Amino acid sequence: MNACIIAVGSEMLTPFRTDTNSLIITDRLNAIGYDVRLKMVVGDDVEELARMLSLAAASNDLVVCTGGLGPTDDDVTRDAASKAFDMPLEIDETIVTGIRERFERRGMKMQAINRRQGMVPRGAVVIPNAFGTAPGLWLDGPHAAVVLLPGPPREMTPMFERIVAERLAPKAAGRGLFRRVLKITGRPESDIDAAAQPVYGPWRHARVPISTTILAVMGQIELHLTAAAASRADADQALDAAVAQLRGVLGTSVYSTDGRPLEAVIGSLLRDRGWTISAGESCTGGLLMARLTSVPGSSAYVDRGFVCYSNRAKTDLLGVPPDMIAAHGAVSEPVARAMADGARTRAATHVGIGITGIAGPDGGTAEKPVGTVSIAVVAGDRASVRTFQFIGARDMVTFQSTQAAMNMLRLLLMEG
Amino acid sequence: MNACIIAVGSEMLTPFRTDTNSLIITDRLNAIGYDVRLKMVVGDDVEELARMLSLAAASNDLVVCTGGLGPTDDDVTRDAASKAFDMPLEIDETIVTGIRERFERRGMKMQAINRRQGMVPRGAVVIPNAFGTAPGLWLDGPHAAVVLLPGPPREMTPMFERIVAERLAPKAAGRGLFRRVLKITGRPESDIDAAAQPVYGPWRHARVPISTTILAVMGQIELHLTAAAASRADADQALDAAVAQLRGVLGTSVYSTDGRPLEAVIGSLLRDRGWTISAGESCTGGLLMARLTSVPGSSAYVDRGFVCYSNRAKTDLLGVPPDMIAAHGAVSEPVARAMADGARTRAATHVGIGITGIAGPDGGTAEKPVGTVSIAVVAGDRASVRTFQFIGARDMVTFQSTQAAMNMLRLLLMEG
Numbered sequence A, B: 001m002n003a004c005i006i007a008v009g010s011e012m013l014t015p016f017r018t019d020t021n022s023l024i025i026t027d028r029l030n031a032i033g034y035d036v037r038l039k040m041v042v043g044d045d046v047e048e049l050a051r052m053l054s055l056a057a058a059s060n061d062l063v064v065c066t067g068g069l070g071p072t073d074d075d076v077t078r079d080a081a082s083k084a085f086d087m088p089l090e091i092d093e094t095i096v097t098g099i100r101e102r103f104e105r106r107g108m109k110m111q112a113i114n115r116r117q118g119m120v121p122r123g124a125v126v127i128p129n130a131f132g133t134a135p136g137l138w139l140d141g142p143h144a145a146v147v148l149l150p151g152p153p154r155e156m157t158p159m160f161e162r163i164v165a166e167r168l169a170p171k172a173a174g175r176g177l178f179r180r181v182l183k184i185t186g187r188p189e190s191d192i193d194a195a196a197q198p199v200y201g202p203w204r205h206a207r208v209p210i211s212t213t214i215l216a217v218m219g220q221i222e223l224h225l226t227a228a229a230a231s232r233a234d235a236d237q238a239l240d241a242a243v244a245q246l247r248g249v250l251g252t253s254v255y256s257t258d259g260r261p262l263e264a265v266i267g268s269l270l271r272d273r274g275w276t277i278s279a280g281e282s283c284t285g286g287l288l289m290a291r292l293t294s295v296p297g298s299s300a301y302v303d304r305g306f307v308c309y310s311n312r313a314k315t316d317l318l319g320v321p322p323d324m325i326a327a328h329g330a331v332s333e334p335v336a337r338a339m340a341d342g343a344r345t346r347a348a349t350h351v352g353i354g355i356t357g358i359a360g361p362d363g364g365t366a367e368k369p370v371g372t373v374s375i376a377v378v379a380g381d382r383a384s385v386r387t388f389q390f391i392g393a394r395d396m397v398t399f400q401s402t403q404a405a406m407n408m409l410r411l412l413l414m415e416g
Helices: A021-031 A046-058 A077-084 A093-105 A112-118 A153-172 A189-205 A232-253 A262-273 A287-292 A311-318 A322-328 A333-347 A394-415 B021-031 B046-058 B077-084 B093-105 B112-118 B153-172 B189-205 B232-253 B262-273 B287-293 B311-318 B322-328 B333-347 B394-415
Strands: A002-008 A035-042 A062-066 A089-091 A119-121 A125-127 A136-140 A145-149 A176-184 A210-217 A220-229 A254-256 A277-281 A302-308 A351-357 A372-379 A382-389 B002-008 B035-042 B062-066 B089-091 B119-121 B125-127 B136-140 B145-149 B176-184 B210-217 B220-229 B254-256 B277-281 B304-308 B351-357 B372-379 B382-389
Touching: A002 A021, A002 A046, A021 A035, A021 A062, A021 A153, A021 A176, A035 A046, A035 B046, A046 A062, A046 A077, A046 B035, A062 A153, A077 A089, A077 A119, A077 A136, A077 A145, A093 A112, A112 A119, A119 A136, A125 A153, A136 A153, A145 A153, A176 A232, A189 A210, A189 A220, A189 A232, A210 A232, A220 A232, A232 A254, A254 A262, A262 A287, A262 A394, A277 A287, A277 A311, A277 A333, A287 A302, A287 A394, A287 B287, A302 A311, A302 A333, A302 B311, A311 A322, A311 A333, A311 B304, A322 A333, A333 A351, A333 A372, A333 A382, A351 A394, A372 A394, A382 A394, B002 B021, B002 B046, B021 B035, B021 B062, B021 B153, B021 B176, B035 B046, B046 B062, B046 B077, B062 B153, B077 B089, B077 B119, B077 B136, B077 B145, B093 B112, B112 B119, B119 B136, B125 B153, B136 B153, B145 B153, B176 B232, B189 B210, B189 B220, B189 B232, B210 B232, B220 B232, B232 B254, B254 B262, B262 B287, B262 B394, B277 B287, B277 B311, B277 B333, B287 B304, B287 B394, B304 B311, B304 B333, B311 B322, B311 B333, B322 B333, B333 B351, B333 B372, B333 B382, B351 B394, B372 B394, B382 B394
Parallel strands: A002 A035, A002 A062, A062 A145, A277 A302, A277 A351, B002 B035, B002 B062, B062 B145, B277 B304, B277 B351
Antiparallel strands: A035 B035, A089 A119, A125 A136, A136 A145, A176 A220, A176 A254, A210 A220, A302 B304, A351 A372, A372 A382, B089 B119, B125 B136, B136 B145, B176 B220, B176 B254, B210 B220, B351 B372, B372 B382
């Protein structure tokens, strides 16, 4: 079954806004076996939209259109659908009454223009909107089913989920695309692909075929596995085996197979041991602590942290000896280690992390160019100290530094 | 002049990836007066792409297509264009030689499949690619000009800029859409629109018409002004006047008219006075310091910061009296103020900030629900202390807290 998704709104034809509804819709459609073959963004132009709706409906089984159902003149989706499928618009007083009551419940009066939202192409089914005034519409066209939904994701998503559950999923009879995501850090993309490709290559032609996509995002790599299966049970069996095989060749570089970010994985490892953590941060300026504390419940293992941007602060707050800084430079493994030890001692935690580096764009030297970052992790009676050369702009260097620090800790905790 | 942008690649029809090239292309096209009327995402399907290229070229002056120019079987853009515009493909040995030499310079051997990238629809102009193997192509069709560019933004962007400069801009003769962005914080969107709408409403019909879009993004509002003008000078004159008018009604809530984020504005204000800053952070966990230090050169005014997640840490690191915490609660204005004072005293800086709140999802009470955040800013001999009720998930609460703290500081620095 093929689908086309159309996002309506001139604001998505500016340099400032992009369509994101289609990602949510694609996810739900894939889950019941629909392939999205085409996506479009059309402005608030009734003729153009009518033309695109006809075109999409002629060569797909399903067309999902979001936006353009508001009350103003700019909202042209109802008119365009009426034109495209030759279904005259008629007022549905039940909708108008519903909108009027919605306003009255909030102590407001419905404006005359809102009556437009009660216009329905003859024969269309009205889809109630629990979070806004614009109802959705379901049209059974000669070739394709056409769904018109409001643009705001908060309104659109539950309406589309209901359509999937009530109208589309029953036809799929359990068949669909089922996914898993492996998150990996600490190895380059080419390295991961070289190791994984011989494993995932044959899956394309397996009984339950699995396709694999590699996405390299800042400081990590994601392997997306998509199984096309007749049921969730079939898919789970194939995907479980696939994940186990990939873990076999990728080893401990896989940090998550359930969608959790690295900071949440670290949180679980610390919680499991009842350990606490502290950090002394220079170039990352608090980003590591901010990521650790972004996890709900992190107060169970985070007590305090130290941002030591200046050399003086490294000495004052973490006890790094000034002559060590003079001898090795602020960006050096001994200083990173002294920062980790100082943070752990002064915060009285089980784990201490020290990060010191050159985030750029200035401050690099021939010996220590921008992107040079020394990181130390002390955890129980183990320690790990490394110097990295990160590539990219300032925000890339700082993010990758926090990612590397958390990964060093993860590996220490898994070993010990 | 109307344009259509087509992004080619099946990966952009998954739930994981969206087209972003079109935002860059739209920005450049708008600047020379082109209106983008339609955007499409098409998979790696030669028939579908040929159909969409024909369709787009029939009703636009320009079609810009990115992606699908690689060497593999999945890369179908050359074939689709040849089919759509009835221009047979011919091998261009100059391109093949260029690709072979590119590989050899890197000590690699060109693979046979790379010859595909030398195929050119008869009559097309080849656009060199400085950052990759796939050349771009310019086709003069009967209705529209069609540009085919590679997908990676690093390769696509400079090639498109060259096309704009050499082929498209000369025809525009200076005419184009010119923009300004006002960034605003500390007031709700409805309030901003109510104040600004009477000002910007009439601009649509001015001699140099200006259209206005409001975008509410996390913790701030952006007003985008777009002037359609015959020259940059005309646009600048109209936009300068427009910005001044909006500043008149919006006052100090406008923090930037040149695209700079709030942390950069704060950085300039501190630099101008030669002042330094420190912060004691509880619920934001280091995010304020991370944002302040994300600005290049921030070591001129940032020395150190304190993440005090536990009550004990607030006392140890910032000297907040335990009986004050017992009397008022950790989330309270007196504690926020004591944190700001403690940070300033212990870091010996000119400015101190204290943030304490409930980021959620747990920890809220009837009296202090999730989203309650007390913030204190001390700067020179001035101080500002406020308690906010932020709405949204944990990351929304922490981001808005840092935004509010920086805005309080901005207002204090502007007053004094």
